[in-house]
Amino acid sequence: MHVTIHDVAARAGVSPATVSLVLNGRPCRVSENTRQRVRQAAQELGFRSAAPRPLVGILLPDISNLFFSSIGQAFLLEARAQGNDAIVMVHGDQPGQDLANLDTLLSRGVGGVVMVRSARTTPEEEDTLREKILKSRIPVVVMDRKMDIPNVKSVLLDNREGARMAVRYLLEQGHTRIGCITGPLEDVVCRERLLGYQDALEEAAIAYDESLICQGDYRPEDGVKYLPYLLGKSVTGIFCFNDMIALGIYTGCRAYHLRIPADLSVIGYDGIPFCETLDVPLSTVEQPVEEMGRAAATLLKQMMYQPQCAQDRLFLPSLQIRASTASPADPSRR
Incomplete structure (x- = not known):
């Protein structure tokens, strides 16, 4: 069975972001005791990192819409400039597909996700999504939405x-x-x-x-x-x-x-x-599409490495x- 970063996190009793920080040797405020626990969990499970750099993902409704594709491009450029590899997934604005795509990203061991949500998510799907995000403990940045979950922050427009x-x-x-x-x-x-x-x-x-x-x-x-x-x-x-x-x-x-x-x-x-x-x-x-896309990448990085500093961002249109x-x-x- 393929062992993911989330399996290691569950075994060590820490967040996936902490596992990513420790196993990739990134500077962070993690005690030596926690570091040893993470390394031991990875060794016991036979975990092998699939990527030399931290991996992040973005979920988009539709790249044929220039607004969404512009956000995605700005996010990708900023994420890569910050030293992250990035995956783009498109859910086609279809109900339930954003859930499936999130599962795919989690299975790839991403350290964080930016989500541009579907406009057609049903209340039942919304509940499932909230539960999945909360259970994963993975940092998530939601564009143009608010979700009252500890591991979720938002980039908003008025x-x-x-x-x-x-x-x-x-x-x-x-x-x-x-x-x-x-x-x-x-x-x-x-x-x-x-x-x-x-x-x-x-x-x-x-x-x-x-x-x-x-x-x-x-x-x-x-x-x-x-x-x-x-x-x-x-x-x-x-x-x-x-x-x-x-x-x-x-x-x-x-x-x-x-x-x-x-x-x-x-x-x-x-x-x-x-x-x-x-x-x-x-x-x-x-x-300010490009600025919002870059802000999403920066906020996600803060949530991964300095969660105490991460705050929602609000932008004004013109x-x-x-x-x-x-x-x-x-x-x-x-």
């Missing part, structure tokens, strides 16, 4: 404030009927952005109209699908919960011979690279105004 900034800007431009295409509403990030949309309307004393909200799936097809419905609701602007949905709005507008922003203002969320290269550059709420938004009353748009 999603509610980002959405509030986007909708507030459209309101300042004179838009009062603002359509909204969300992601799956079971996703906590999606719910936070919807609250930000509602906050901005409330600040402007405009009643929230649920009929202007369309639940999508964070994909371009959502923009194509819901554009005719929202146009039928007489919206003059659309807030998309990510840039991929906004790309679908662009596609739909071409099919209907509509001009952006002359006939419709569009604003996205994420700030992925294509936003600036469109024929009409997209206004968007930009997340509003990038480009040519896809304008006032509906601006004569230059006609």
Whole structure:
């Protein structure tokens, strides 16, 4: 039977990170008694380290989405610069697959994991995941989520404030009927952005109209699908919960011979690279993606080697105004 770092940790009564530190000769605050116990457990079990450098992993929903792939790339570069080998696994945003991929990483003896969670995790799967992470005692960094588990820290974005900034800007431009295409509403990030949309309307004393909200799936097809419905609701602007949905709005507008922003203002969320290269550059709420990816790698390293120093990180988005938004009353748009 293949012996993993977790088997050694269980035998020695320590965390997998401690085993990795001791067996790889890394500097750490571990007593000599504990070091001897780890070495003895490894010897008794016949453990052989499979990697000359500490191994870490990252779980991503979908690398075809430039937002996720950018986070993954930034994490990989930073992890390797810190002297770690890294594994990337993609769960395809399929329910349960992130659990299977986590099992694979644990079997490989990783010293820590960064998780970008699926938006479709059921409550039952969430409970199973929490139990597995807690039992493994492995350091885990979760992106854009909070998990109240001792061995989990988070890299967070103020999603509610980002959405509030986007909708507030459209309101300042004179838009009062603002359509909204969300992601799956079971996703906590999606719910936070919807609250930000509602906050901005409330600040402007405009009643929230649920009929202007369309639940999508964070994909371009959502923009194509819901554009005719929202146009039928007489919206003059659309807030998309990510840039991929906004790309679908662009596609739909071409099919209907509509001009952006002359006939419709569009604003996205994420700030992925294509936003600036469109024929009409997209206004968007930009997340500091590369900085967040590097922060995830740094936080994971702290959890592995200096857990007493590890703290959640919170980032603020920024509003990038480009040519896809304008006032509906601006004569230059006609």
